[in-house]
Amino acid sequence: MKLWTLLPLLAFATTAFTAPAAEQRPRAREAGVIIGTLATGPRNAITDVEGVGVGHATLSEGQRLNTGVTAILPHPGNLYRQRVPAAIVVGNGFGKLVGVTQVQELGELETPILLTGTLSSWKAADALVERLLRQPGMEQVRSINPVVGETNDGYLSDIRARPVTAALVEQALTRVSLAEVPEGSVGAGAGTVAFGWKGGIGTSSRRLSKADGGYTVGVLVQSNFGGELTIAGVPVWKHLPDPAEYARSLAVPPPSTGDGSIMIVVATDAPLDVAQLQRVARRALVGLARTGSVMSNGSGDYVIAFSTAKENRRDPEVPVQPARSVAGEAMSPLFQATAEASEEAVLNSLFRATTVKGHRGTAAALPLAQVLQALDRAGVLKPDASPAP
Numbered sequence: 001m002k003l004w005t006l007l008p009l010l011a012f013a014t015t016a017f018t019a020p021a022a023e024q025r026p027r028a029r030e031a032g033v034i035i036g037t038l039a040t041g042p043r044n045a046i047t048d049v050e051g052v053g054v055g056h057a058t059l060s061e062g063q064r065l066n067t068g069v070t071a072i073l074p075h076p077g078n079l080y081r082q083r084v085p086a087a088i089v090v091g092n093g094f095g096k097l098v099g100v101t102q103v104q105e106l107g108e109l110e111t112p113i114l115l116t117g118t119l120s121s122w123k124a125a126d127a128l129v130e131r132l133l134r135q136p137g138m139e140q141v142r143s144i145n146p147v148v149g150e151t152n153d154g155y156l157s158d159i160r161a162r163p164v165t166a167a168l169v170e171q172a173l174t175r176v177s178l179a180e181v182p183e184g185s186v187g188a189g190a191g192t193v194a195f196g197w198k199g200g201i202g203t204s205s206r207r208l209s210k211a212d213g214g215y216t217v218g219v220l221v222q223s224n225f226g227g228e229l230t231i232a233g234v235p236v237w238k239h240l241p242d243p244a245e246y247a248r249s250l251a252v253p254p255p256s257t258g259d260g261s262i263m264i265v266v267a268t269d270a271p272l273d274v275a276q277l278q279r280v281a282r283r284a285l286v287g288l289a290r291t292g293s294v295m296s297n298g299s300g301d302y303v304i305a306f307s308t309a310k311e312n313r314r315d316p317e318v319p320v321q322p323a324r325s326v327a328g329e330a331m332s333p334l335f336q337a338t339a340e341a342s343e344e345a346v347l348n349s350l351f352r353a354t355t356v357k358g359h360r361g362t363a364a365a366l367p368l369a370q371v372l373q374a375l376d377r378a379g380v381l382k383p384d385a386s387p388a389p
Contacts, residue, residue, distance in 0.1 A: 095300020156358025202349025
């Protein structure tokens with residue numbers, strides 16, 4: 001793609017320094033950035049996995065509060081009565097993932113997954129339990145394992161205020177959509193920072209060919225980590241202004257470009273057992289690494305993977321549980337799909353995020369004009385990058 005063909009897009013994708021809050025920014029693929037070789041699903045989102053829903057609740061109060069909750073539902077039914085096989089992989093364990101040990105022990109999810117800010121993790125978990133215990137058919141339940149992931153949004157939000165309420169959690173759970181997924185500075189991504197630029201929520205999907213099973217893999221991320229931003233193998237960090245220098249020009253503390261965290265949620269309709277889900281989850285870290293992360297000391301890097309295959313759902317009252325799974329030789333396409341979708345989901349979280357002035361400073365939106373110019377010079381932009389029908 002020649003640079004002159006990008007001029008309308010570059011005018012549309014304004015730089016981080018002038019990006020208004022209401023700016024509509026393109027996803028990576030819309031901007032011509034193609035990650036990998038596999039086809040996407042129709043929405044290029046985690047909701048391409050049938051039955052998976054995502055809901056956001058965003059809390060924005062002046063510059064003081066920029067946080068929220070994102071809910072991921074594996075299916076629309078009662079998850080406690082129809083549990084899904086699941087696995088959690090820890091890339092680097094500097095985090096507060098509520099519910100991790102029971103998932104690792106039993107290999108199943110019995111609640112929706114919530115994402116939020118670090119110090120609100122337990123408030124979100126408590127609100128989730130309260131909501132679930134009120135549901136019909138849950139009157140005799142005496143134990144429930146809420147799963148809540150987090151990243152630290154304390155640069156852009158007053159994290160010590162612990163502002164997430166039960167009403168905010170309720171809002172995220174009641175606004176679940178099975179279709180389009182808002183990205184960028186929304187929900188649990190409202191106050192996150194990645195590579196020194198504004199991070200957020202991102203999602204992507206891959207659909208395997210019929211010969212490889214025809215399965216779909218969807219990924220959603222909450223990006224809040226550091227490293228050297230790399231896109232489609234291009235070290236774009238070398239071509240961008242320094243986020244710390246920009247912050248100093250505004251007389252505010254620079255956002256972190258090192259420590260930080262990411263939550264990665266992987267969904268698939270492939271019938272997988274727990275060991276296979278662990279293998280799939282590890283490949284999400286491959287996609288993360290491709291974006292330039294090294295999973296630094298202070299980073300909480302977690303992957304939650306689950307299978308929505310109806311034939312593998314677990315009823316806790318049935319003594320023998322189903323456990324169908326694909327053959328080992330059929331796993332490699334799923335690995336590739338997970339790595340590609342994870343990489344693209346991170347990029348979407350950055351491409352879609354807008355500049356946020358927050359509690360301790362400003363996190364500028366990724367300057368897309370400079371990014372696309374660097375990618376064009378490297379010859380990696382593609383003219384037709386729309387998702388598969």
